[in-house]
Amino acid sequence: MRNVGIVGIGQVPVAEHWDRSLRDLSAEAVISALHDAGDPNPGALYAGNMLAGELTGQENVATLIADATGLLPIEAIKIEAACAAGGAAIRAAYLAVASGAHDCAVAVGVEKMTDHFNDAVSSALATAADADYEAGHGVSFVALNALLMRRYMHEHRVKREDFAPFSVNAHRNAACNPHAMFMDEISVDDYMASPVVADPISILDSAAICDGAAALVLCALENEGTFPKPAVRLAASSCATDTLGLSERRDPLRWQAVADSASTAYKQAGIGPIDIDAFELHDAFTIVSALTLEACSFAEPGEGVRMATSDAIRREGSVPIATMGGLKGRGHPIGASGVYQAVEAVHQLRGTAGEAQIPDARTVMIQSVGGSGSVAVTHIFQT
């Protein structure tokens, strides 16, 4: 396998883009990433997307993007892994370049969610869960996470307000990111007063419905010199799965796919959690942040929330998370989120993260999680 690096990034601001289509958003991200990489001719394009079939009535998304960006007759395939589709598209592009099948590949993530009312989006998101035994009983995706949060609070004797620092931190960091959906800081009081969606989860525990697209250009590190900017090295790429249904886990509070994916990534990169300078985790809900910090060995079981209350997760803390807003603050355009994380990791490692910059960042981990922890894709970037 060859070493692989990122030589181009592109993103559109995450927002409710009522005036822009799936085609428009994804084309801008890809064209911008290619331009950043000096307009190379990639051999393949992998498009991370979950909901275009359900919400736009459009499959064959990768062909649509290749067509809209003038890349025909490029190899182009949609990659779907529920909310981990973005991470999975990066992994597909990584494998294509590392294997030698292609010298240069594009990974793009795109999601267009705001053409619909909440009930339709809620049903579409529930397709990440077990259609017969979870969604088929009217259990929404938010409710699955609410069940986890309630159980976590019970087992570890923590309160709802203990989760507030995850959202406060995400919004504080998003305020430094011009591509973020929410550039407003929030307080613990705001968090406690926000409307309940599925108790104990409220609006401010949850990433919002939005639109967005982001893209990367990957190349073989041996060809790095032919691109205008130095490559950021992909030191690890790993994917793992767990039971589709949350109720079929041995312990629903132990996210084994996340743990397996992270431990494989640590091994590939030859590092441990202590070496991670920033961690873009999948903070779709505050409970996911807590469970992820535990599964990725940053905290013991039950201690994930205490890391947040101790401020370790802030930009100046020991394990900065959601450094440019995360899913909560930047926004969570489902299949695009994993690619936004990568774009932000590259910004941190190039030193172009602006006010959100982590000083001397050398190693950044990103992680995309699909379903209720049923599929996890982890990447580690290094300078």
Added chain:
Amino acid sequence: MQLPRYHRLRQSFYRLEGSRCENCEKAFFPPRKLCRECHSPDLGTYLFTGTGTLYSYSQMNQSPRGFANVGPYAVGMVRLDEGPLIMAQLTDVDGVDLRIGMPVEMVTRKIQENSAHGYIVYGYKFRPLLSNTTEALFSSPDAVATT
């Protein structure tokens, strides 16, 4: 839910039919073709009793499409007495102070009305265990007359 799909699911929806490994005796809901513990393909049909305890619960304030007419409603994960966890709606819980660990039992209720196709999907929900209450009612000579 599409009619053929509902038909396929009816045994598990109506009577909690799962499967059990003939090799290691682990019981599964929903049914599996391959044992997750010992990977044996030798699994038989297994009927759960439908009693268990509440593992977690949530009151949903936003319903997915197709469930708006029954919402808002409570959902839960139930630890069945035979071991597995099951995800389901909770019913008969108005005014009940739900708590983790409380005994619950399966009942058959309306899951979804699908007006587009004109049929109703029935299946399992869980309610606070009534059998103790029922026994108390019927053991009292006045109970039957007043209820």
